[in-house]
Amino acid sequence: MFTIRQILRLYASGKGTKSISQSTGIARNTIKKYLYRYVLSEKTIEQIEAMSDAQMSRLFLIKEPIVVFNRRQADLEPLLPLLANMLKKRGVTKGKVYEFYLTQCTDGYKSSSFLDKLNQYMQQGKPSLKMAHKAGDKMFVDFTGQKLHLVDAQTGEISELEVFVAILGCSQLEGSPF
Numbered sequence: 001m002f003t004i005r006q007i008l009r010l011y012a013s014g015k016g017t018k019s020i021s022q023s024t025g026i027a028r029n030t031i032k033k034y035l036y037r038y039v040l041s042e043k044t045i046e047q048i049e050a051m052s053d054a055q056m057s058r059l060f061l062i063k064e065p066i067v068v069f070n071r072r073q074a075d076l077e078p079l080l081p082l083l084a085n086m087l088k089k090r091g092v093t094k095g096k097v098y099e100f101y102l103t104q105c106t107d108g109y110k111s112s113s114f115l116d117k118l119n120q121y122m123q124q125g126k127p128s129l130k131m132a133h134k135a136g137d138k139m140f141v142d143f144t145g146q147k148l149h150l151v152d153a154q155t156g157e158i159s160e161l162e163v164f165v166a167i168l169g170c171s172q173l174e175g176s177p178f
Contacts, residue, residue, distance in 0.1 A: 007024060
């Protein structure tokens with residue numbers, strides 16, 4: 001406990017982890033662990049100094065996982081079902097969903113972290129199927145759902161076109177009508 005008290009005194013005097021490590025001979029990662037527990041305890045140096053060795057060992061040496069409340073995560077989790085449903089609507093992009101999220105949580109995640117969390121949520125319980133077949137034996141076809149519009153330059157007539165994508169299994173060749 002003497003060493004931990006010494007680490008905390010040095011930290012309170014403004015020393016960095018590298019300097020503390022050199023003066024105490026303790027690894028920097030261990031010092032960071034002690035300082036992290038100190039910061040999470042929200043106690044002052046005087047309160048720590050007044051603690052008994054048993055109290056300090058419970059605070060610093062017990063190998064319980066440190067649980068930190070993440071406010072951003074707590075704000076995002078109830079919104080995830082709504083955001084995933086928004087993406088099912090035609091024309092809604094992840095960018096638009098992120099903009100909506102920022103209106104709800106102004107101090108929320110940045111775009112990349114938000115998309116990681118949203119993608120993880122959307123992948124939960126999503127089954128996948130492995131299809132065994134010979135290479136090039138079958139062609140898989142899927143339509144896009146939205147039709148394209150082709151305008152005749154001479155008459156101005158608008159025609160709707162179906163768009164589909166085809167792929168030969170295991171061939172890595174894609175085909176399209178265009």
